[in-house]
Amino acid sequence: MATTTVSPPAPGAAVPGRRRRTPLARREARWAWLFLAPWIVGFLAFQAGPMIASAWLSLTEYDVINPPEYTGLDNYRELMADPQVARSLGNTVYYTALHVPLVMLISLGLALLLKRVGRLQGFFRTVFYLPVMTPAVAVGILFLLLLNTQDGLINRGLALVGIDGPSWTTDPDWVMPGIVLMSLWSLGSTVIIYLAALQNVPRDLYEAASIDGAGAWARFRHVTLPMISGALFFTLVVNTIASLQMFTEVYTMYFGNRQTQTSFNSDAATFYVIHLFQEAFQFLHMGYASAMAWLLFLIIMGITLVQVKLSKRFVYYEGEDQ
């Protein structure tokens, strides 16, 4: 890539208030905007537009069929008092609190193992990533079978070691752990990110640490973790956001097709986005659902901001001063 060097002003020369850009810099900027244009157009058309529309709709009574009717902050007041909103939000936060640390820990463990595999690493990397390719609906159905209390593979496995497995899909206390178990199916993306980060840690750092007498744990704690902290932070943020937006697999498992509505569903499996979807498309409360969407947006933004703030203390990026 071409780079531009700007010569310092000659001693005694007048320093202009605003530095003039060279023709090359201007040309580069134009190219940059050109390459950014598809994303900007896409964002404005498919994200910013709908976001502004939903912000407006959240202030209305709107059923999709009839024109929206302005109601001010009524939807927000109603959702603050809605026990279903509190319950679904509680379930979602509970899931996030279980899912994110587990995914990060297990993925890191797997990535560390993969790093040691050697020549077969490519094969195992593919194997770990394959489940990510499974459609979410298929995953939901698959885990309904695996989590079957009487004949599911998981409880059969537990029975082998003398444990009477729980009713994963019907006991309210076990529904969420069952969903978390299912969610671990697709941790392949996180494993691949960690593996890439681990492979980028310079070997000389480990060698220097060893010479200084650092053991395996000390090398992991003081070399590996800081060097992959950027990847850890990235996966923390994206997994948290994805968890707070959990929908497809759980909807398939517990809510299915409303036209048949034969599946058992549990309060314990009502995630926030599922409740939002029901309000929007089954009960036709699109204005209320829009308010729910904005509440979730604010929650996610708040959590992400806290994470970013904390990251300044714990995350090391190569090239920055420490």
Place this chain on the structure above:
Amino acid sequence: MSRKLRATALAGVLALAVSGCGGVGGGDDEAGGTATRGTLTTMGFGLSDEIATTRVDAFKRDHPDVELKITEGAFDEQQFLSAVAAGNPPDLVYMDRKLIGTYATRGSIQPLTDCVDEQGIDMGQYRQAARDQVTLDGTVYGIPEFSQVRVLYLNEALLKQAGMTADDVDLADWAGLPALNAKLAKVSGGKLTRIGIDPKIPEFLPMWAKANGVDMISPDGRTAKLDDPRVVEALTTGLKLIQDQGGFGRFKSFRDTFDFFGAQNPLVKNQIVAWPMEEWFLNQAAKNSPKAELVVKPFVDRQGKPLTMSSGQAWVITKGAKNPDAACAFVKQMTATDTWFAAAKARADARKAAGQPFTGVWTGNLNADKKIFDELYQPTGNKRFDDAVATIRAAQDVAFAMPASPAGAEFDKAWYDAVNRVLAGQEQPAPALARAQREATAALDKAAK
């Protein structure tokens, strides 16, 4: 006239010209109805079998000037609402009848009063239960198709093992059901290996409540009766049958392993003795396990009188439909007696070619059902299945349906959630249904505003 208004008027005229649709009653066709031409779009319907294709072919044959565009697939609320919001709804939508009340109240589907009058559709030909589900406040919003009813299936081989006959299974005697269930169910090594009686709740709770003398919602679909003691008693009865078989977790897990559509169905595998279920299982049993010792009895109320719950599909014409005349002609022909008969004949021929028995088609149209069973249906020679067909035919005449309701979806959710909380052991039947009553009433009141 302002420029904007002129442009709008011009666009409207052009749209009408292009679609070839000048409004309802554009002239007479050969059959004496209104002329139909232009494009006709549908949503929620599929051409999955001969029952669908034969009827669609009949419409195409009789209406060559109509270009029929069928977007195949089951009805999807999100897809439908998106089309409505975009101002581009299909002309016709095929949906579960229980959804009609909600969409009618919101004005997304048209009243069919003019359609029925102008096409001369005889609403009396459809079964009463089906009519109830497509009628809100006396106005027809849909033309019904099919009538699925529930009957009691019994595995007589297992009854014999327990020293009983089908006559010993008396669903009218609620007090005796737990003892009967205990004799029939089989639990070994802590695992449920055979279900005695499956009450099929939550799905069939309205039928158990009706058997106990109460409707869960008023006939006009506007007043919930979920906290009625008779509904509570119905739920308590069903719950006990499940709890006595190891609790809902074990019960459901075992039931989830059943394959009702295959040769290894629970009847063949002796996994269940007595269960109410839709009539379609008879077709599957006749096809996959003709030698099974199956007995079909009517579901009965507490006085022993047969009753059943009916459900099915309906065609609705959307608000903003571009070709309502063709849509109306289509629904008339799709649900007409002769069209149904032709479709049933195609199925009977297909079954014969495959060496499988034909057990009838339940159309929702009284005249069509009569013609099919009087002129087309042939007893299979297997007395069990022939008796079963007769039982189902009789059940069609005593069917009730959950009426159209302006907040049908929320009403259903309220009582489904209540039953699920009870089954999961989170709540007792009375408080669960009391909460459901509050939730359903709030939704119904809101919808009424």
